[in-house]
Amino acid sequence: MKCVRCLNDQAYAVSEAPDGSGAWEVYACPICHYNWRSSEPDYITDIEKRDPRFQLTNEEIAGLGRFI
Secondary structure (H helix, E strand, C coil), rough: CCCCCCCCCCCEEEEECCCCCCCCCEEECCCCCCCCEEECCHHCCCCCCCCHHHCCCCHHHHHHHHHH
């Protein structure tokens, strides 16, 4: 699955609605550590509609470690 923040293909489902309804799933990205629900609005989950100011490149992610 593609991460909606960094566009890497390593995102995965970590949880789903506990009632078994399939109403939502939670996804996580091990690269940029972003998490999101499948029930988020399109401007969060649709890469084409997401505000580009909130995207991260691999270079930006690599540079984040210097702040830790």
